[in-house]
Amino acid sequence: DVVLTQTPVSLSVTLGDQASISCRSSQSLEYSDGYTYLEWYLQKPGQSPQLLIYEVSNRFSGVPDRFIGSGSGTDFTLKISRVEPEDLGVYYCFQATHDPPTFGGGTKLELK
Amino acid sequence: EVKLVESGGGLVQPGRSLKLSCAASGFSFNDYWMGWVRQAPGKGLEWIGEINQDSSTINYTPSLKDKFTISRDNAQNTLYLQMSKLGSEDTAIYYCARDDDGYYSWWGQGVMVTVSS
Numbered sequence: 001d002v003v004l005t006q007t008p009v010s011l012s013v014t015l016g017d018q019a020s021i022s023c024r025s026s027q028s029l030e031y032s033d034g035y036t037y038l039e040w041y042l043q044k045p046g047q048s049p050q051l052l053i054y055e056v057s058n059r060f061s062g063v064p065d066r067f068i069g070s071g072s073g074t075d076f077t078l079k080i081s082r083v084e085p086e087d088l089g090v091y092y093c094f095q096a097t098h099d100p101p102t103f104g105g106g107t108k109l110e111l112k
Numbered sequence: 113e114v115k116l117v118e119s120g121g122g123l124v125q126p127g128r129s130l131k132l133s134c135a136a137s138g139f140s141f142n143d144y145w146m147g148w149v150r151q152a153p154g155k156g157l158e159w160i161g162e163i164n165q166d167s168s169t170i171n172y173t174p175s176l177k178d179k180f181t182i183s184r185d186n187a188q189n190t191l192y193l194q195m196s197k198l199g200s201e202d203t204a205i206y207y208c209a210r211d212d213d214g215y216y217s218w219w220g221q222g223v224m225v226t227v228s229s
Contacts, residue, residue, distance in 0.1 A: 001174075037215075050219065051216060100173040103157040
């Protein structure tokens with residue numbers, strides 16, 4: 001199975017700061033069709049996960065443009081500029097390129 | 113409005129079986145792949161498996177393939193997860209989700225399954 005390693009495990013920020021989360025894959029996530037099926041989800045406390053980013057850098061409908069996904073191959077990053085209170089929670093990367101799909105271990109974003 | 117509502121969870125004894133349901137509304141259910149994801153208490157997310165529109169293709173994570181069965185009833189707009197030989201390691205919140213070309217755009221609120229004697 002593909003292993004996704006997220007760093008850091010937890011991240012303490014001040015509101016208005018930028019936050020950056022890394023997701024490294026044990027294999028390249030570029031599929032044979034040329035697409036890279038790497039997604040980012042946010043799970044707010046007590047809620048279901050919600051999709052933020054798909055195919056590395058595409059923001060899902062309604063996701064603010066302060067969320068920016070980037071990367072290629074095995075290295076991916078989610079940047080959140082100007083962190084707001086509603087951004088707090090656990091972020092997961094997820095790959096759907098290789099079977100079985102797998103999640104990263106999660107990064108908890110909390111207030112300093 | 114897209115809605116996914118899981119049901120059927122609860123307390124179950126080790127070794128027993130349980131069947132979860134996910135009622136879908138607000139979209140054309142038979143146009144989408146559907147999936148199941150679980151989350152053990154205080155842990156991360158684990159992909160269980162998914163099923164295509166006409167049930168001709170069902171994929172599972174290998175470690176659960178012999179215990180769990182995914183099915184769907186398009187006439188009832190309902191997704192199912194049949195779980196057998198349950199152990200304490202299966203205690204988790206179980207989520208159903210809609211698959212939009214490889215990403216899970218909509219999730220249910222989840223249903224808790226507790227395996228304990």
